[in-house]
Amino acid sequence: MFKGKKVIALGERDGVPGPLIAECLEAAGAEVVFQKTECFV
Amino acid sequence: MTAYLRAAANVLVHVPDLVRYGSKPWRETSSSNQAPGDVFANLRSFDEAVGYPPNQAFIGNLPPENLGEIPAPWYENPLAGASPEGHFGEILPQDAFCALLEAADQFGLIMLDKERPVPGAVGSEAATALLKKENPSKEYGEEDISRRIEGGEALPLFQEGEIIGCVRRDHDSDESLDARILLENLSAKASGAYALSRLLMQERIAPEHVEYVISCSEEAVGDRYNRGGGNLAKTIAEMAGCANAAGVDVKSFCAAPVYALVHAAALIEAGVVENAVVVGGGSMAKLGMKAYFHLEKGMPVLEDALGGVAFLLTKNPDAGPRVNLEVAGRHAAGKPSTPQGLAEALVRDPLARAGRKIASVDKYAVELHNPEIMLPAGAGDVAAANYRMLAALAVMGGEIAREEIPDFVETHGMPGFAPTQGHIPAGVPFLGHALERMRAGSLRSTMVVAKGSLFLGRMSRQADGASVLIEG
Amino acid sequence: MDLENQAAIKSIADDIGSENLMVVLGMPGEGLRLAVETLTTGDPSWAGPLAGVSLGLPVFHILEETVRAEVPGDLYADKLLMMEMVLDLPQIESDLADMRAAG
Numbered sequence: 001m002f003k004g005k006k007v008i009a010l011g012e013r014d015g016v017p018g019p020l021i022a023e024c025l026e027a028a029g030a031e032v033v034f035q036k037t038e039c040f041v
Numbered sequence: 042m043t044a045y046l047r048a049a050a051n052v053l054v055h056v057p058d059l060v061r062y063g064s065k066p067w068r069e070t071s072s073s074n075q076a077p078g079d080v081f082a083n084l085r086s087f088d089e090a091v092g093y094p095p096n097q098a099f100i101g102n103l104p105p106e107n108l109g110e111i112p113a114p115w116y117e118n119p120l121a122g123a124s125p126e127g128h129f130g131e132i133l134p135q136d137a138f139c140a141l142l143e144a145a146d147q148f149g150l151i152m153l154d155k156e157r158p159v160p161g162a163v164g165s166e167a168a169t170a171l172l173k174k175e176n177p178s179k180e181y182g183e184e185d186i187s188r189r190i191e192g193g194e195a196l197p198l199f200q201e202g203e204i205i206g207c208v209r210r211d212h213d214s215d216e217s218l219d220a221r222i223l224l225e226n227l228s229a230k231a232s233g234a235y236a237l238s239r240l241l242m243q244e245r246i247a248p249e250h251v252e253y254v255i256s257c258s259e260e261a262v263g264d265r266y267n268r269g270g271g272n273l274a275k276t277i278a279e280m281a282g283c284a285n286a287a288g289v290d291v292k293s294f295c296a297a298p299v300y301a302l303v304h305a306a307a308l309i310e311a312g313v314v315e316n317a318v319v320v321g322g323g324s325m326a327k328l329g330m331k332a333y334f335h336l337e338k339g340m341p342v343l344e345d346a347l348g349g350v351a352f353l354l355t356k357n358p359d360a361g362p363r364v365n366l367e368v369a370g371r372h373a374a375g376k377p378s379t380p381q382g383l384a385e386a387l388v389r390d391p392l393a394r395a396g397r398k399i400a401s402v403d404k405y406a407v408e409l410h411n412p413e414i415m416l417p418a419g420a421g422d423v424a425a426a427n428y429r430m431l432a433a434l435a436v437m438g439g440e441i442a443r444e445e446i447p448d449f450v451e452t453h454g455m456p457g458f459a460p461t462q463g464h465i466p467a468g469v470p471f472l473g474h475a476l477e478r479m480r481a482g483s484l485r486s487t488m489v490v491a492k493g494s495l496f497l498g499r500m501s502r503q504a505d506g507a508s509v510l511i512e513g
Numbered sequence: 514m515d516l517e518n519q520a521a522i523k524s525i526a527d528d529i530g531s532e533n534l535m536v537v538l539g540m541p542g543e544g545l546r547l548a549v550e551t552l553t554t555g556d557p558s559w560a561g562p563l564a565g566v567s568l569g570l571p572v573f574h575i576l577e578e579t580v581r582a583e584v585p586g587d588l589y590a591d592k593l594l595m596m597e598m599v600l601d602l603p604q605i606e607s608d609l610a611d612m613r614a615a616g
Contacts, residue, residue, distance in 0.1 A: 001583050006529060008522055008536045008570075010548065013380075013494055014426045016539030016596055019502050020379050021575045024593065025537055028583035034525055036518050037502075038540065039494040040331065040420030041295060041410055041461060069560075337558060381595045419514075419544030426541075426599055433598035446598065 003029035044306035047360035049473040050240035051130035052349040057084040058199040063328030092119030098458035100127025105455040129473035145231040153206035155180035167239035229260040233322025234280035236349030248282035253317040257297035294493030299507040306364035316355040323347025331418035348465035370508035378504035387508040406471035424457035467491035486512035519561035
């Protein structure tokens, strides 16, 4: 599903943060082109 | 030597006319040339802010747990007979805060119109004490004020839509001394000093008795060569009349208040000082942060108040519960910056080192953001998410079953009740409640857990956090 | 959704084309709904760079079945399993199903 795909990882501070989404997707073979963690506080 | 928590004070300053200078409203109104008056048609009156149940919980008149029994939306269900005077805090109206801003200013930055309507009485002993400690500053004429506003060197200060003065920049090419930045810093100073003054009044302590003040405020005080250089703590100590106190700032975004408690307790344990105050002033930048979501849903602008907190720690064992530095959590730079990584480092690990279970702590004071402010913006219920994470840790540790998560959250948690003021909601607003309950014998222990979004500064992708156990 | 993130994602989609790009989110609740809507049909608040822009990106949540099946098991168990308990996974999956059914 993710092999060779370009992916945007958009996480949240109190959910799953961006860097963790990116780590999981890279392990699944994706190329993470942008990652960010939103913070509302 | 051991450090004990003697007192806590929480204050709110209702500043509807400063919402326009919050970062989000300021950016929106500057880019669209829309008059702030049009954008913020739904600002609350002082009485509405006082009657708002979460605000009553913040100043100590309502147990936070009782919020769960008040029907939503809370802003439509004010507490009958609510008072701005609380068990361990108070709410100050804007006109009185204007006088505090002027008292906080030693450089002629706040220029108030001599013809402005002056409130008959400030109405707060704590605020009045601050006014007496500074010389009255020069008063200005309308022409002087409007000339500076029109010339672009000052921003107008309003009271109910009327210009009553201005705040001016102090350098024409140093953006760190820009009018809005200086207003932000003076707001943090004045609200922090107000919280400290309230703490001292509440406990009948002479300001001169305080030996050390640590500020956990977020503002970057300094000029262009040392933006963020700081020491808001010492300026707050000076304003509050703590002539014998040294001061220093401790910063780590929203985690700073807990670091500050730990540092203060450590200074006492080490015998450096006999008492220390932790103080946090309000964050003007966060006023109206999610206002557009609120307005879109027909809600009033709920981010209309600055928060302030102050805590007194002492070596006197009769004073209150112990700040137990043996159970203080820290999040190392090599740890994962995930909610799980933070919860493990801040709660599971320090308790395990002391041979204790997660469920052995009576109440956790996590980031106590008011969910009514957060949810409309899609920000989730921050307090509830934190409690569920602690419950999930207890599940992983075999302390409770997965089905018991809601019970754990109910027993060891509470609804969030603090305004979105960054560091202010960081667990510490519960300490006033905790002190009352510990003195009444209905609470044995509380662990304060705060987290900070380090990644917002673009220097690292890390988050941060700190925790400490307080027990009788 | 944060306006700067909207701008950044719009520029990436313009550069490499929506057809080669996917989005994986990590937030629950209303934030998830707002993000999905913003990245497919456009910013519902009409405040950001994606107002009126239908990127039509395929959007997933990191915890949903099809995505978590792709994450190596030990990594998932170590770092994501607990978030299932915290974020109410059944709710996330039903929210996504509703949004996808609504198109």
